[in-house]
Amino acid sequence: MATMVKEQASPVKDKNYDLIRTLQMSLENVYRMDTYIADAEGRGDSELANWFRMIQDNSRKAGEQGKQMLVSRMQQEKR
Secondary structure (H helix, E strand, C coil): CCCCCCCCCCCCCCCCHHHHHHHHHHHHHHHHHHHHHHHHHHHCCCHHHHHHHHHHHHHHHHHHHHHHHHHHHHHHHCC
């Protein structure tokens, strides 16, 4: 019988917590990919390095979208 692991609930019930946390993870992933790209290039694996670059680019885009969304939400809350 398979056991399903229940995902932990957000510790903070603020409506922007999940947005902020995901933004943080996206931006951390951009920097993490630098290491993975360097490792792949060091092994001469350009295919893997390019795949990591694609992930890095997607994380960067998600981070930018998240920042814009957070700014918009924070401005709306000031009104």
